[in-house]
Amino acid sequence: MNTRFIETFVTLAHLRSFRATARELHATPAAISLRVKSLEQELGTDLIDRSSKTFRLTANGEHLLSHARAVVGAVRKMQAAAHAQDRVHGTLRLGVNESIVHSWLARYIEELDAAYPELEVDLTVDASGVLQRRLLAGELDLVLRVEGIDSDKVMSEALAIYPVRWIARRGLFSPRKSGLIKRVLQRPVLTFGRGTAPQRAVEQIIASLAGQADIPAGQVRITCSPSVAAIVQLIRDGFGVAAIPALFVAEGIASGEFVELPIQPIPPSIVISMCRRVDAGKHVHAAAAVARAACEQYCRQTERNLVEAVPD
Known part of the structure; x- marks a missing residue:
């Protein structure tokens, strides 16, 4: 016997309305009606007096209501007991x-x-x-x-992908002037901690860009930091350009404080x-x-x- 149908019958008897019961149980009135009819078929008796203009239980419905309430109560006690035994507690070292x-x-x-x-x-x-x-x-x-x-x-x-962009303080570089890559590489390039996948990818891209701009690799400075806050503050101060997820400076981009530089290729996203x-x-x-x-x-x-x- 489906305990959900029994719970529907108990709720319906309490609220005395198919619409109200549907709202309470996050279903449609048609679904509530179908559940009650299925329960009636299984029990072999009518529970709702459908000949009445107002909501009314049949005599058998009134008689079985107390049993239905007992079943619903027992199920809820069982669920509570299971949750108590299966409760999550202790210390999570995150x-x-x-x-x-x-x-x-x-x-x-x-x-x-x-x-x-x-x-x-x-x-x-x-x-x-x-x-x-x-x-x-x-x-x-x-x-x-x-x-x-x-x-x-x-x-x-x-879990998530964070697209990376080239970010700088507005006014530090003019994208309209020629030689943007060369001008960018004359300042430090900021990215995440040394040895991480994002840092390794940025290092390879910078080496390629330096070759295109005819800049000796030894003259390019890459500053690594595991701190998002430190990187954002450094680009705010005009220290250089950063290869970081735009998510971390979205408000600054929207306000005009920061800009995305049109440098290709874009570093791969952080996963x-x-x-x-x-x-x-x-x-x-x-x-x-x-x-x-x-x-x-x-x-x-x-x-x-x-x-x-x-x-x-």
Whole structure:
């Protein structure tokens, strides 16, 4: 017997309206009617007096209502008991890099607290390389960082793509003048921490651009930093040009403080991944599911040219 049909009957008897019951149970009136008819067929008796102009239960409906309420109550108690035994608690040692801090970390922590109020979060913000070492050493439970981790001890899944652009303070370079690449390379090029995939990609592109502009490779300066805030402040101060996701300076671009420079090629997008050990506890897997949901929601509410969720 379908307990959902029994719950529908109990709710309908309480609200005495198919429309109100449909709103309460997030269904249509037709679906509510079909559930009640299916329950009547299974029980072999009418529960609703359809000959009456006003809502009324049949005699059998009145008689069976108390039994139906008892069944619904028992099911809810069973669900509560199962949730109590399966509750997520303990401490989640969460490691994130600054790309997460400056995008959807606050949303994630808020949703994690709402879903699992008994779960305590011990947060670490560090470079992706450090987070990887600490996860493999068992010092962190869940890591959100640039790139996955190639290890048979770790589960990695891509969550989001952050398109990268060449960003500079407005007025620092005039795109209309010739020799833009040469003028850009006379200043430091800012990008993420040394040894990361974004930094390696930018270094290769800069070497190619330097060759096109006939600039000796030794004269090109690349400044690396794992700190998004530091990079943004440096370009705000006119220190140089940055190869970073436009997401981090979207407001500055909209206000006219920063501009995207028309330099080709554009560095490859940054891929944010979620990593956890294959032997992680239940609370880690539960927290990982919330992280994916929070990231997907953030991406849906943000312009696609700034960040895009990777399908599960």
